[in-house]
Amino acid sequence: MISSIIFIILLASASYLFYKNISKIRRNILLGKDIDRKDNPKQRWETMAMIALGQKKMVVRPVAGILHIIVYAGFIIINIEVLEIIIDGIFGTHRVFSFAGVLYNFLIGSFEILALGVALGCAIFLIRRNIIKLKRFASKDLDGWPRSDANYILITEILLMTAFLFMNGSDSILQSRGEAHYIQAGSFPVSSMLSPILSGLTNETLIFIERFCWWFHLVGILAFLNYLPYSKHLHILFAFPVTYFSNLKPKGEFQNLETVTNEVKLMLDPSLTPPPPPETPLKFGVKDVFDLTWKQLLDAYSCTECGRCTSVCPANQTGKLLSPRKILMDTRDRITEVGKNIDTNNGTFADDGKTLLGSYITEEELWACNTCNACTEACPVNLDPLSIIVDMRQYLVMEQSSAPAALNSMFTNIENNGAPWQFSPSDRLNWASED
Amino acid sequence: MAECVARGEEPEILFWVGCSGSFDDRAKKITKAIVKILNHVNIKFAVLGPEESCTGDPAKRAGNEFLFQMQAMQNINTLNGYNVKKIVTGCPHCFNTIKNEYPGLGGKYQVVHHTQLIQQLIDSGKLKVEGGAFKGKKITFHDPCYLGRGNGEYEAPRTIIQKLDAELNEMKRSREKGFCCGAGGAQMFKEAEKGNKEVNVERTEEALETNAEVIATGCPFCMTMMRDGVKHFEKESKVQVLDVAEMIAQANDL
Structure with a gap:
C-alpha cells in the first residue's frame, strides 16, 4: 500500500517536471520566426516513417547504424515492460500482463534478448568513444559536458538493462522455489544465465534484489526522462517532429528572402x-x-x-x-x-x-x-x-x-559587369569567334 | 537570341552559357563542346550573349541576397521577354539557381544540365556515341555538389561515361558522399580560411588514387579546382581533367 503511494507520487511528480521542462523548450523554439513546413503532409509522414522510425539514414554507416537500431528497438519495445511496471506499481500487482500466457512468455523472452543487445550495443558505443576514440568523438567540439553527457547516457542504459536482467533472474528463481506472490510467468533466456550467481542466495536476499532492481529500473527511467531536456539524448523524442518538418525541396535550393x-x-x-x-x-x-x-x-x-x-x-x-x-x-x-x-x-x-x-x-x-x-x-x-x-x-x-574583401570585389563585379570577374558583358560571345 | 527573334525564329532551347563558360579560357572549351553537340544533332538553340548576366548564385551563397535577387529579376525579365521555355546550362550552379530559385521570383522554365540533355539525346537515339579515344581508359567522375547532392542527378554523367566503353572507377567518396572540389559557396572567389590542406588538393588526391587517366566532371568550377589539384601533384602530363561534354565531342570527332 505504502509502496503504491510512493510509486504514484514519484510517477506524477516526474511526469509533471518533464511536462514543465518540455513546455519551456517548446516556448524557446517558438521564439523563432515562422516558416511554412506544413505542406505535403503525406510526404512528411513518409519521411518521418523512413528516417526517424525506419532509421534509413543511420545504416549508411553500417556498424554504428545496426548497433543503433538494436539499442533503439530495445528502447521502444522494452517500454511495454515499463507499462507493466507502472500498472504493477500502482495496484501492487505482480506481472499483471501474465494472463497473456504464451504471448507473455514470448514477450519477456524477447525483452531479455533485446536488453542484452542494448547493453552490449552501449558497451561497444562506450568503447568507440573512449578507447578507440573515433575521430568524430575525440573532436574538441565535444570537450567538457557534451562528452560526459554521451557517456552518462550509455552507462545509464547499461545499468537499466542490467537491473532488468537481475530483476528477472531473481524473479525466475523465486518462481521456481514457489515463493508467494511470485507467480509462474515469463521465459528467461538471458537472465537464467545469472543463476550461477543468484541460485545460492536466500529467498529474502533474492526478494531484496528483485525489488531493488524493480525500483531502480523505474526510478532510473523516470530520472532519465527528466534528464532528456538537458541532454543531447532529447533526440529520441525530437527525431520524430524534426524529420516530419524536414526540408522537402532540392538541397541546392536556398530560400528566397x-x-x-x-x-x-x-x-x-x-x-x-x-x-x-x-x-x-x-x-x-x-x-x-x-x-x-x-x-x-x-x-x-x-x-x-x-x-x-x-x-x-x-x-x-x-x-x-x-x-x-x-x-x-x-x-x-x-x-x-x-x-x-x-x-x-x-x-x-x-x-x-x-x-x-x-x-x-x-x-x-x-x-x-x-x-x-x-x-x-x-x-x-x-x-x-x-x-x-x-x-x-x-x-x-x-x-x-x-x-571578406575578395567577396566584396566579386559582388562589385557582378553589379557592374554581370559576372563575378572583371570582364565586359560585351565580350560574352567572344568564345564563338575564337578557335 | 536577339537575332533569332529578328529573323522570326523560335529556338527549341536556350543555351545558358554562364560566366565561366563565357570568360574562363578553359571553360570556353566546354562551351564549344556543348555547341558542337547541339549542332551535331541539329537542335535549334540560341544564346543570350551580351544579354546574359550572372545568375546571382555566388552572391546568394555568400549571403548577398539583394544582389542575387537583382540579378535574378533582370535575367527573368530577359528570359520572359524572349518567351524562353526550355534552358540547358553548362554549369550546375546556373542550373540549380534557374531551376530552383527563379520560379519563386517569376521565372518558370524547364531547365536541364548539359549532362542530362546529352543523356536524353543518347537515349532517344539522336546522338550515337562510340568510345573513340576513351575506349578502355580509366576514368573517374567527380560529382559537382550542385548537380549531385543539390539536385539528385548522379546517373546522367555516369551513363554517358559508360557509353564511351571506358572503365569508370569510383572514388572512395562519390555520389551522395561526394567530396566538394572546394569552389562552392563562393569559395571560388576568395582565399580559403586557415587550415592544414586545400580542399581541392584533398579531392584530387582521392581522384588520383583511382589511377584514373581522366578526371571527368560536369562543372566549370570543379574543372578549375581539379586542374589546380592535378598541377599541385605535377600530374598534368598523365592525367587530364575533362568535362563530360568535351569527352563526347572528342569521342565523336566533333
Missing part, C-alpha cells in the same frame, strides 16, 4: 507604390537565435552530436575552424541561455550583451563553408546546419558589410 524581393521590386520599378514602412525596421539575416526560424531552433534541440556532418565537411576535414555540428550545438547553448534569461526576468528577455553570431559562432567559421550540402546529406535526421550558416552570412553582408 521575401523582404528582399519586395525591396528589389521597388528598386527595379519605381512606379510601384511602396508599402507602408514596417513597425520594426527590416533586418536581414541572422545575428541571434531570435532571427532563426522555429525549425532551425528545433534542429538545434534535436541534434545528438554524432558528428557525421562534421566528419564529411570539406572545410572541417581540411583543418578549417568550421564544424557544422558545433553550429547546431552553439545554437542550442545560446537558445538555452536565452530561455534561462527569460525565466529569471519574469518572462521577458533582458539584453545580456551576447549574440549567437559573435559570442558563439565566429565569422571565420561561416566563411569557410562550401555550401556543398555534405552535412545535410549525412545527418541521420535531416538537420540543416547549412541554412544557419548562410543566414548568418546574410547578416554579415547585408547588415554589416563585413564580407
Whole structure:
C-alpha cells in the first residue's frame, strides 16, 4: 500500500517536471520566426516513417547504424515492460500482463534478448568513444559536458538493462522455489544465465534484489526522462517532429528572402507604390537565435552530436575552424541561455550583451563553408546546419558589410559587369569567334 | 537570341552559357563542346550573349541576397521577354539557381544540365556515341555538389561515361558522399580560411588514387579546382581533367 503511494507520487511528480521542462523548450523554439513546413503532409509522414522510425539514414554507416537500431528497438519495445511496471506499481500487482500466457512468455523472452543487445550495443558505443576514440568523438567540439553527457547516457542504459536482467533472474528463481506472490510467468533466456550467481542466495536476499532492481529500473527511467531536456539524448523524442518538418525541396535550393524581393521590386520599378514602412525596421539575416526560424531552433534541440556532418565537411576535414555540428550545438547553448534569461526576468528577455553570431559562432567559421550540402546529406535526421550558416552570412553582408574583401570585389563585379570577374558583358560571345 | 527573334525564329532551347563558360579560357572549351553537340544533332538553340548576366548564385551563397535577387529579376525579365521555355546550362550552379530559385521570383522554365540533355539525346537515339579515344581508359567522375547532392542527378554523367566503353572507377567518396572540389559557396572567389590542406588538393588526391587517366566532371568550377589539384601533384602530363561534354565531342570527332 505504502509502496503504491510512493510509486504514484514519484510517477506524477516526474511526469509533471518533464511536462514543465518540455513546455519551456517548446516556448524557446517558438521564439523563432515562422516558416511554412506544413505542406505535403503525406510526404512528411513518409519521411518521418523512413528516417526517424525506419532509421534509413543511420545504416549508411553500417556498424554504428545496426548497433543503433538494436539499442533503439530495445528502447521502444522494452517500454511495454515499463507499462507493466507502472500498472504493477500502482495496484501492487505482480506481472499483471501474465494472463497473456504464451504471448507473455514470448514477450519477456524477447525483452531479455533485446536488453542484452542494448547493453552490449552501449558497451561497444562506450568503447568507440573512449578507447578507440573515433575521430568524430575525440573532436574538441565535444570537450567538457557534451562528452560526459554521451557517456552518462550509455552507462545509464547499461545499468537499466542490467537491473532488468537481475530483476528477472531473481524473479525466475523465486518462481521456481514457489515463493508467494511470485507467480509462474515469463521465459528467461538471458537472465537464467545469472543463476550461477543468484541460485545460492536466500529467498529474502533474492526478494531484496528483485525489488531493488524493480525500483531502480523505474526510478532510473523516470530520472532519465527528466534528464532528456538537458541532454543531447532529447533526440529520441525530437527525431520524430524534426524529420516530419524536414526540408522537402532540392538541397541546392536556398530560400528566397521575401523582404528582399519586395525591396528589389521597388528598386527595379519605381512606379510601384511602396508599402507602408514596417513597425520594426527590416533586418536581414541572422545575428541571434531570435532571427532563426522555429525549425532551425528545433534542429538545434534535436541534434545528438554524432558528428557525421562534421566528419564529411570539406572545410572541417581540411583543418578549417568550421564544424557544422558545433553550429547546431552553439545554437542550442545560446537558445538555452536565452530561455534561462527569460525565466529569471519574469518572462521577458533582458539584453545580456551576447549574440549567437559573435559570442558563439565566429565569422571565420561561416566563411569557410562550401555550401556543398555534405552535412545535410549525412545527418541521420535531416538537420540543416547549412541554412544557419548562410543566414548568418546574410547578416554579415547585408547588415554589416563585413564580407571578406575578395567577396566584396566579386559582388562589385557582378553589379557592374554581370559576372563575378572583371570582364565586359560585351565580350560574352567572344568564345564563338575564337578557335 | 536577339537575332533569332529578328529573323522570326523560335529556338527549341536556350543555351545558358554562364560566366565561366563565357570568360574562363578553359571553360570556353566546354562551351564549344556543348555547341558542337547541339549542332551535331541539329537542335535549334540560341544564346543570350551580351544579354546574359550572372545568375546571382555566388552572391546568394555568400549571403548577398539583394544582389542575387537583382540579378535574378533582370535575367527573368530577359528570359520572359524572349518567351524562353526550355534552358540547358553548362554549369550546375546556373542550373540549380534557374531551376530552383527563379520560379519563386517569376521565372518558370524547364531547365536541364548539359549532362542530362546529352543523356536524353543518347537515349532517344539522336546522338550515337562510340568510345573513340576513351575506349578502355580509366576514368573517374567527380560529382559537382550542385548537380549531385543539390539536385539528385548522379546517373546522367555516369551513363554517358559508360557509353564511351571506358572503365569508370569510383572514388572512395562519390555520389551522395561526394567530396566538394572546394569552389562552392563562393569559395571560388576568395582565399580559403586557415587550415592544414586545400580542399581541392584533398579531392584530387582521392581522384588520383583511382589511377584514373581522366578526371571527368560536369562543372566549370570543379574543372578549375581539379586542374589546380592535378598541377599541385605535377600530374598534368598523365592525367587530364575533362568535362563530360568535351569527352563526347572528342569521342565523336566533333
